[in-house]
Amino acid sequence: MTKKPVIQITDLTKVYQMGHTEVHALAGVSFDVKENEYIAIMGPSGSGKSTLMNMIGCLDTPTSGEYILNNNRVSEMDDAELAEVRNREIGFVFQTFNLLPRTSCLANAELPLIYAGMKSAERKERAKEVLTKVGLGDRVDHKPNELSGGQRQRVAIARALVNNPSILLADEPTGNLDTKTGEEIMLLFEELYRQGNTIIVVTHEQEIADHARRIVRLRDGLIETDQVVENPILAGYQFA
Numbered sequence: 001m002t003k004k005p006v007i008q009i010t011d012l013t014k015v016y017q018m019g020h021t022e023v024h025a026l027a028g029v030s031f032d033v034k035e036n037e038y039i040a041i042m043g044p045s046g047s048g049k050s051t052l053m054n055m056i057g058c059l060d061t062p063t064s065g066e067y068i069l070n071n072n073r074v075s076e077m078d079d080a081e082l083a084e085v086r087n088r089e090i091g092f093v094f095q096t097f098n099l100l101p102r103t104s105c106l107a108n109a110e111l112p113l114i115y116a117g118m119k120s121a122e123r124k125e126r127a128k129e130v131l132t133k134v135g136l137g138d139r140v141d142h143k144p145n146e147l148s149g150g151q152r153q154r155v156a157i158a159r160a161l162v163n164n165p166s167i168l169l170a171d172e173p174t175g176n177l178d179t180k181t182g183e184e185i186m187l188l189f190e191e192l193y194r195q196g197n198t199i200i201v202v203t204h205e206q207e208i209a210d211h212a213r214r215i216v217r218l219r220d221g222l223i224e225t226d227q228v229v230e231n232p233i234l235a236g237y238q239f240a
Helices: 049-056 079-089 105-115 120-133 149-161 179-194
Strands: 005-018 021-034 038-042 064-069 090-093 167-171 199-202 214-219 222-228
Touching (some): 005 049, 021 049, 021 064, 021 222, 049 167, 049 199, 079 090, 105 120, 105 149, 120 149, 149 167, 149 179, 179 199
Parallel strands (some): 038 199, 038 214, 090 167
Antiparallel strands (some): 005 021, 005 064, 214 222
């Protein structure tokens, strides 16, 4: 059975005006992302990967070109429509966690459901469910400063998953973690991928990209290579 595309990007460009100079951050990028793909987007500084991530995450709009997300033509939406799509379709995981420091794990995880208008009892149940899914079922009442860095990132991943988004979009998700904890987070991404989630990781680290099944490399605002890769890192690893 052929999986349907979640993302369809066609000839996407982004031009920034820096004084009298035009900076072409994206110079005509085209690619699709199908359901349950696990993709790493890579590239050196200035390659356009952060700009592309902002486009995929509906945090910015293109200068030209087309971006369709789950049959929604988001490249033509206004700010209010983009905000609604972001909350409904995209789960963000950031390098810096972006948690509310004075609230519990449960309150942090349920935040997108408040914006979605879900009733309190239902959203608390859903937040507990995703916190348990990422291994924090016994930490729901803890605050971020009572958790390790890896646990904080797990809370951020739970928050990203709570709305059942079409895409999990992660920006350098292990950037603030030590090597061992970073590996644990990448194994969690692997489990989420195996459970059917569509994952896009933006990274400059080859070790992180090696966990993906497809690597898109950008250079000078264009796709340099787009390769399906094997995944030798996890050979022999037993998942539950």
